[in-house]
Amino acid sequence: MRRRRLFPQLFVSYLLVTLIPLLAVTLYGSGALRDFYYQRTADALKDRARLLTTQMTGLLDSGLLDSGRMEQVDVVCKELGRLSSSKTRITVVLPSGVVVGDSKGTIDDMGNHKGRAEIADALAGRVRPLVHTSPTLKQKMMYVAVPLTRSGETIGVLRTSVAVTDIDRALSAIRWKTLLAGAVVAAAAVGLGLWTSRRISQPLVQLKRGAERFAQGDLSQKLSVGDSEEIASLAETLNRMAAELDRRIRTAVGERNQRQAILSSMVEGVLAVDSEQYLIGVNQAAARLLGVDAEAVDGRRLQEVVRNARLEQLVTQVLTDNEPAEDELILKEGAEQRLLRANATILHDVGPGHASGPRAGALVVLHDVTRLRKLERIRSDFVANVSHELKTPITSIKGFVETLLDGAMHQPEDTERFLRIVAAQSDRLNEIIEDLLTLSRLEQDTQRAGISLQRGRIRDVLEAAVGVCELKASEKNVAVKLTCDAELRAEINAAMLEQAVVNLISNAVKYSPEGAAVLLEATADLSELVIRVRDHGCGIGLEHLPRLFERFYRVDKARSRKLGGTGLGLAIVKHIAQAHGGSATVESTPDEGSVFSLHLPW
Ligand code: ADP
Numbered sequence: 113m114r115r116r117r118l119f120p121q122l123f124v125s126y127l128l129v130t131l132i133p134l135l136a137v138t139l140y141g142s143g144a145l146r147d148f149y150y151q152r153t154a155d156a157l158k159d160r161a162r163l164l165t166t167q168m169t170g171l172l173d174s175g176l177l178d179s180g181r182m183e184q185v186d187v188v189c190k191e192l193g194r195l196s197s198s199k200t201r202i203t204v205v206l207p208s209g210v211v212v213g214d215s216k217g218t219i220d221d222m223g224n225h226k227g228r229a230e231i232a233d234a235l236a237g238r239v240r241p242l243v244h245t246s247p248t249l250k251q252k253m254m255y256v257a258v259p260l261t262r263s264g265e266t267i268g269v270l271r272t273s274v275a276v277t278d279i280d281r282a283l284s285a286i287r288w289k290t291l292l293a294g295a296v297v298a299a300a301a302v303g304l305g306l307w308t309s310r311r312i313s314q315p316l317v318q319l320k321r322g323a324e325r326f327a328q329g330d331l332s333q334k335l336s337v338g339d340s341e342e343i344a345s346l347a348e349t350l351n352r353m354a355a356e357l358d359r360r361i362r363t364a365v366g367e368r369n370q371r372q373a374i375l376s377s378m379v380e381g382v383l384a385v386d387s388e389q390y391l392i393g394v395n396q397a398a399a400r401l402l403g404v405d406a407e408a409v410d411g412r413r414l415q416e417v418v419r420n421a422r423l424e425q426l427v428t429q430v431l432t433d434n435e436p437a438e439d440e441l442i443l444k445e446g447a448e449q450r451l452l453r454a455n456a457t458i459l460h461d462v463g464p465g466h467a468s469g470p471r472a473g474a475l476v477v478l479h480d481v482t483r484l485r486k487l488e489r490i491r492s493d494f495v496a497n498v499s500h501e502l503k504t505p506i507t508s509i510k511g512f513v514e515t516l517l518d519g520a521m522h523q524p525e526d527t528e529r530f531l532r533i534v535a536a537q538s539d540r541l542n543e544i545i546e547d548l549l550t551l552s553r554l555e556q557d558t559q560r561a562g563i564s565l566q567r568g569r570i571r572d573v574l575e576a577a578v579g580v581c582e583l584k585a586s587e588k589n590v591a592v593k594l595t596c597d598a599e600l601r602a603e604i605n606a607a608m609l610e611q612a613v614v615n616l617i618s619n620a621v622k623y624s625p626e627g628a629a630v631l632l633e634a635t636a637d638l639s640e641l642v643i644r645v646r647d648h649g650c651g652i653g654l655e656h657l658p659r660l661f662e663r664f665y666r667v668d669k670a671r672s673r674k675l676g677g678t679g680l681g682l683a684i685v686k687h688i689a690q691a692h693g694g695s696a697t698v699e700s701t702p703d704e705g706s707v708f709s710l711h712l713p714w
Contacts, residue, residue, distance in 0.1 A: 118316060122309035130301035138294050142287050150254070153279050154241035157256035157272040160200055164192065164270055168204055169260045172212070172268045182212045189213035199278060201253070203271040204260075205231055212268070217248040225269075230257040234269040243276055252276040315343045323350060331358040381452070381478035384459055385427060389414045392473060401452060401478050403445070423454060423476070430456040430474045440481070453479040490662065497664035501544050501678065505537035512537075540676070547680035550611070551663070554687040563691045565603040570634045570641065571596040573606050577613035578632065585621045585630070592617060595633040602641050602712060604692065609710075612688040612696075613643060615681040616708045620647035622675045623706075640694070641712045648705040652698070660698055661686040685710070 171185050189202045193215020196202075204213035209226025211219045225231045230242045234257035246253045257271040315338040322335035331354045335347040375382055381398030385391055391409050399406035402418050409417045415424055426439045436457040443450040459475040512530040520526045557563045571594075578592050585592050613632070620630040624647045631646040652660065652667055659665045664679040666672040672679060682696070685708070689696040693713045700706035 117313075119309050119313040122312055123305050126305035126309060127302065130305065131298055134294055134297055134301070138290055142283075142290060145286060146283055149279060149283055153254055153274060154256060156198070157200065157241065157254065157274065158239065158258070160202075161256055161258040161270050161272040164202065164272075165258060165260055168270050169262055169267065172204065172206075172260055172262075185213035186219055187213075189215045198274060201249075201273045203273070205257075205269045205271065207235060207266050207268060214248075222248050228255075230255040230271060231269050233257060234259045234271070235266060246273070249275070254279065315340060319343065319347060319350065322347075326350070326354050326357070331355070331361070381480075382475065383414075383478070384473060384475050385414050386473040387431060387471065389427060389431070389473075391417060398478055401450070401480055402443070426454055426456050427474050427476065430458060434458055434471070441478075449482070450480065451482045451485050453481045455479075494663055497679070498544075498548065501664065502541065504673075505541045505544075508537045509534050509541075540678075543676075544678045544680070547678045547684060550684055551680060551687060554608075554684065554691060558687065558691045563605045563608060565605055565692070567601055568604050568606050569598070570600040570602060570604070570643070571598050573604065573609050574613060574632055574634060574643070577610045577617055580610070580614045581617040581621060584618060588621055588624070589627045590621050590624055590630055592621075592630045592632060595631070597634070600634055600636060600641070602636075602714065604712070608688045608691065612685045612710060613645070615685050616645040616710075619677075619681060619708070620645050620649065620706075622677065623647065624649035636714055638714070640714050643710040643712070644707055645709075646705065646707045651702040651704050651706055652700040653702055657698055657700065661696060
């Protein structure tokens with residue numbers, strides 16, 4: 113329905129209520145006035161006629177009627193007409209219809225009046241006012257004719273008349289005055305109507321504006337109460353409502369912020385969908401894990417935002433079975449894979465008194481288990497690797513000891529050869545166990561209180577490491593060249609750092625061809641100290657580099673074993689670097705050589 117404004121409605125109604133009666137009264141009044149005025153005029157004409165009857169009867173003596181008297185009648189008529197302030201026309205007509213006197217016309221020009229209705233009425237003894245156009249004066253007149261009798265005989269008719277235009281002129285003057293008064297009253301009514309309508313509608317308009325402000329969320333400005341009882345109580349009620357609304361909104365916003373803060377601080381990803389699988393909330397962690405924008409996903413379908421069939425299945429399953437479910441999701445991030453553990457449950461609305469209400473959708477909690485799974489794999493690989501590494505020398509030792517026991521010990525040359533092998537395998541066992549112990553110690557130290565660091569000269573450490581490797585290097589005719597500023601100092605654990613550098617130099621010697629050179633250098637810039645070991649050996653393929661520092665990871669197992677490697681050297685290097693708060697890196701090109709670097713904080 114089309115809505116109309118209150119002010120014009122009030123104003124128009126007010127105007128109609130005022131003007132319609134005014135108009136009706138004016139119209140009715142002017143009609144009544146006209147009738148009254150006509151009646152009064154007719155009565156006056158009748159009275160005047162009657163007043164003149166005696167005089168005219170005296171003049172009209174039918175027996176004595178001669179032309180002299182006739183003239184006399186006409187003169188009297190004209191004299192009376194002149195004296196009349198109301199411009200009354202007086203006519204005297206004989207029963208034959210001949211006009212013998214007229215105050216306005218020339219009687220000789222006037223025709224026989226016997227046929228005139230008022231004359232005929234009077235001759236018949238009826239006196240009634242009549243209005244018609246005078247053929248003599250050519251204007252509309254009101255006539256009243258009375259018979260002139262003498263001894264019961266009608267000797268003539270006396271007619272009085274006035275021009276209707278005179279009556280109308282008088283009436284119209286009155287009407288104009290009435291109209292003027294009406295216009296003044298109407299103008300006053302318009303003014304009063306405007307004032308009253310505005311007085312009623314203005315507070316309502318203000319209330320409307322205030323309520324609109326409330327609707328837009330501005331609850332701070334109160335509505336002015338006004339002086340009308342009903343509007344004041346409405347404004348007060350609205351003000352109370354706004355205050356209550358403000359309080360509730362503040363509480364709700366506070367609670368929502370708290371919840372938001374909790375959800376955003378969570379490491380686990382949380383996402384909620386409604387029963388139709390439209391997203392109703394995603395926390396920062398979930399957005400990060402799923403690679404979506406947390407702000408832009410609300411209200412969109414889960415399938416649209418996250419293209420993961422298993423997540424979709426999980427949510428559908430929970431919504432269908434109404435029971436919690438879990439699954440593992442694999443998300444591809446470029447070349448990397450991320451593994452998420454997803455636990456999904458039914459999401460219930462909060463019912464009265466914080467009881468759980470009807471089902472609202474599903475809630476999924478995502479844990480990033482990529483690192484955990486990787487650690488688990490590394491651990492199980494480690495156990496398998498340790499077992500395997502230990503099993504090889506033990507099998508060999510066991511084999512040779514059994515061979516000896518089976519009789520070989522009675523042949524001295526075999527005995528010595530076999531015992532040397534057993535001794536070598538025991539050394540290898542020892543080396544593996546030594547390396548494992550070193551690693552485990554390093555891990556424990558780093559985890560507990562950290563290793564003890566002291567300011568020391570880097571060159572001293574590097575020289576000591578070169579000294580340790582000298583024998584092996586000279587066996588392969590490899591020259592180890594050292595470049596290091598003598599004054600370079602840092603917070604280090606000298607023994608550990610020496611071990612790390614020894615591992616790197618011995619690898620460089622191991623994997624370099626005879627007579628090659630190995631460069632050892634230490635440099636420092638503003639942020640870090642870097643110790644580099646550069647060789648021109650066999651190099652390492654790009655695909656091996658990411659896992660090179662893992663325990664027991666070897667590019668070529670057979671070759672490493674043959675060269676006496678345990679596969680733990682680089683793992684020890686990495687741990688030592690980390691224990692110093694730094695890291696270990698490698699750059700390598702197959703067949704050209706490798707550069708292993710220790711980055712230590714400066
Ligand atoms: P290993 O005792 O087998 O040398 P490491 O942990 O020290 O074990 O090294 C792991 C693997 O990295 C080695 O098996 C080898 O394949 C590769 N490697 C290490 N250093 C070098 C190097 N300087 N040049 C080429 N390959 C190397």
